[in-house]
Amino acid sequence: MTDYKIAPSILSANFARLGEEVDAVLEAGADWVHFDVMDNHYVPNLTIGPMVCQALRKHGVKAPIDVHLMVEPVDDMIRMFADAGATYITFHPEASRHVDRSLQLIRSLGCKAGLVLNPASGLDSVRYVMDRLDMLLLMSVNPGFGGQKFIPATLGKLREARQLIDDSGLDIRLEIDGGVTGQNIAEIAAAGADTFVAGSAIFNADDYAEAITAMRTALES
Numbered sequence: 273m274t275d276y277k278i279a280p281s282i283l284s285a286n287f288a289r290l291g292e293e294v295d296a297v298l299e300a301g302a303d304w305v306h307f308d309v310m311d312n313h314y315v316p317n318l319t320i321g322p323m324v325c326q327a328l329r330k331h332g333v334k335a336p337i338d339v340h341l342m343v344e345p346v347d348d349m350i351r352m353f354a355d356a357g358a359t360y361i362t363f364h365p366e367a368s369r370h371v372d373r374s375l376q377l378i379r380s381l382g383c384k385a386g387l388v389l390n391p392a393s394g395l396d397s398v399r400y401v402m403d404r405l406d407m408l409l410l411m412s413v414n415p416g417f418g419g420q421k422f423i424p425a426t427l428g429k430l431r432e433a434r435q436l437i438d439d440s441g442l443d444i445r446l447e448i449d450g451g452v453t454g455q456n457i458a459e460i461a462a463a464g465a466d467t468f469v470a471g472s473a474i475f476n477a478d479d480y481a482e483a484i485t486a487m488r489t490a491l492e493s
């Protein structure tokens with residue numbers, strides 16, 4: 273059976289009570305914390321940095337923190353997030369001049385490494401660095417904002433990515449980010465994803481446990 277992971281994106285959490293919000297989703301059954309970092313340069317929005325990641329660790333968060341860097345360049349932020357307690361660090365290949373080197377940097381700092389592909393980007397940029405990846409993240413919305421609609425063409429790309437990973441024989445997670453809901457998660461899993469980021473579908477729900485349980489039930493179906 274596939275080891276599915278659900279990673280609520282704190283982009284849709286109440287930032288005024290972030291520690292409690294993260295405790296609440298983990299208590300409600302989430303596996304990971306998805307941490308969106310935006311710099312108003314790579315994407316037209318600005319969020320949170322390594323100090324907030326470190327604060328969550330100090331607050332007592334033990335779950336994996338999945339840092340999604342939407343910043344350019346990436347190497348300084350990789351170092352700072354590794355120091356701040358990140359588990360996974362993923363970045364967009366076009367935001368690094370030397371993708372292979374940035375991936376090596378992440379692992380050298382003891383974190384798990386991943387690349388993120390935007391909706392219009394093909395799989396070519398990951399083909400020759402597969403052995404440097406612990407995760408491949410496909411964006412199913414354009415990066416920068418929560419609450420957008422899932423782009424259906426991502427399903428075909430997920431199938432191709434699943435094939436690429438299976439053919440490689442490597443242990444690489446396949447994560448999907450953007451517009452994931454309890455209604456579409458089963459179809460997304462059938463296309464090959466094993467790790468699901470969901471922001472608005474969880475944090476906008478009245479009951480986080482109910483939203484996460486509905487996702488797990490759909491995954492089991």
Ligand SMILES: O=C(CO)[C@H](O)[C@H](O)COP(=O)(O)O
Pocket residue numbers: 281283284306308340342413414415416417418419420449450451452469470471472473
């Ligand atoms: O990386 C992101 C946006 O750039 C977020 O992780 C993503 O949009 C999650 O939010 P939602 O589930 O509401 O789409």
Ligand SMILES: [Fe+2]
Pocket residue numbers: 281306307308340449469
């Ligand atoms: Fe994200």
